Amino acid sequence: MNSAPHTPSPLHDRGGPAQPLLVVRNLKKHFPVRGGPLERTKKFVHAVDGVSFSVPKGKTLGIVGESGCGKSTTARLIARLMQADSGSMVFDGEGVDEFGGIRLKEFRRSLQMVFQDSFASLNPRLTIAETIAYGPRVHGMPAAEAKRQAHDLLARVGLAPEQFASRYPHELSGGQRQRVNIARALAFDPRLVILDEAVAALDKSVQAQVLNLLQELKAERQLTYLFISHDLHVVHYISDYVMVMYLGQVVETGPVERIYGQAAHPYTRALLSAVPSMDPDRRTESSPLAGDPPNPINPPSGCRFRDRCPHAHPVCEATSPALISLPGDPAHQAACHLNDPASGHPGALPETQA
Template sequence: MKTDDTIFPAEDKGGPAQPLLLVQDLRKYFPVRGGLLQKEKKFVHAVDGVSFSVAKGRTLGIVGESGCGKSSTARLVARLMEPDSGSMIFDGEGVAEFGGIAFKDFRRNLQMVFQDSFASLNPRLTIGDTVAYGPQVHGVPRTEAVKRAHALLRRVGLEPSMFASRYPHELSGGQRQRVNIARALAFEPRLVILDEAVAALDKSVQAQVLNLLQELKAEHDLTYLFISHDLHVVHYISDDVMVMYMGQVVEKGPVEAIYENTRHPYTRALLSAVPSMDPDHRTQQPPLAGDPPNPINPPSGCRFRERCPYAEAVCADKIPYLGAVGGNKEHVVACHMNCAASGHSRAVGAPAIEEEVAA
């Protein structure tokens, strides 16, 4: 669907080889309110040095346990929260205070779909007005905005003659989420962040929305940042996967590399916890023991070491860096077992870890 380029310019400044989004060393600490006698300020390390890139036309899936920093990272990228430090480049240009693309233009090129489809919609606006409202605020005449809204509603499977005059409470959860997707696309964005966008839907509706997202991605040349706790869904929709633990990236790579050549013990634990219908591949023992450490005072070295069955002294002494797996620069993992010079007894290759996991 074409629009006036003076209102919604869709530029590709750097070509397909340049990442659409490049995030470097993003950090966000939340202060903890203490008592009157508490002299030292404490902070929750929600996002602690996260760096990644998203290629144009691809989907990056972000996974991890609750509280690992997935949603906080998404909100920092969308600038719904201000980061404490770090930089962000959108199609070769810095964002807002980093110099380059204006904040209003950046926000128009990036849209977000949240988990709670009902809370995301204004209960006093009809569905048609909800989708048309954003473009009108950005200068699109009402007639054109309504026309665009009706076309998008029709594309997401909601016939305007039946749904445009309805209110959010008159729709099902799946229908409301389709409205949220249509509203996001009304700006003709280049990057869409989907934060648990299908988590609240039942499986049949979930599959329909996922297929719709795939079709819209191809039609509108979209790039997705897809956040989910459902590893099956991430496997289906993602091109690349980033695994987070306690505010840090522990493994990142192409989806098949992550699922078939998992290198980090935490990623292995996540995958082993996924239910299987095959009786020969059912998990007999809990993949992880214990609870995540306190995010106010995270462990030294590797933050996963207190729950890792392969932890050694080096894991407490040194922070592992993201290194390439077997020379594959696209697949990186932050684990001392992946570094020959780390001093870990199972470093690089370590057949023992493969044998124990298989056993």
């Protein structure tokens, strides 16, 4: 309505369209667990254990998995809210925080995050406009300009500034608060936005509104999304690529239609078939998996999924499967011995031997 037309800021596209916006290599984070005072050996939670992936420019990578799979830790490591134990990141062709690469402060501005809890992510003592203007003010934008920008952003996310700018978070509904969080993220003109369960806490009818808003903003501002969610429907809808995580590792990744159409990892298949059917005549009759996801302290040896996997075989205990490309689409990768004819798993696909 009265929002100023958004002029795409100079996006500093350094690497060109073929260069992925973000490349993450071998990211690791182990949290020490405090044992008893007499325990000698320290235990570690293997929250993120060697995660590598890349996000092409202007695309959405959906990260799915159950609680404890490390998807939120991955997000925090990328956002540098937490220090990784090891691993490297390349942002648009330049190493982050490496010699000669882009500096952390600049990197942070080009990457913003929207959190799940819309209430906890807003300072209860600041008005909506103050919250949005805070970041730019920190970076030296004059107060009047920051305020005007905040009003424009509010209008863009569908909150009339004259009504909402001077309200406090507790006076807004969940959906409205999440719009504010999105507006705050946009205040920096970021290139990558991490959405950590950003629509999970919203009511269904409101969730659809926010998803639409996210899609519009992405097209309008050439954003790239990292969309973390446990909701497979939503990930299917919004993502171009999907990465499935289990106990701190990537088990499968690929284009969305391949993951949802020809899932290659038993865990992905189980996850997909655990989704309620929506058809009262064809209710789910049996559960694809038994038990809960195991504790990420001391994960099983070899393949971490093996003790819940219907196809487990001694080889799965002995060696951990690598993430390898699948026939048909090199972008589709899975970490399962079943897909590797050289693995020695009796059920491995024979036709790939060609």
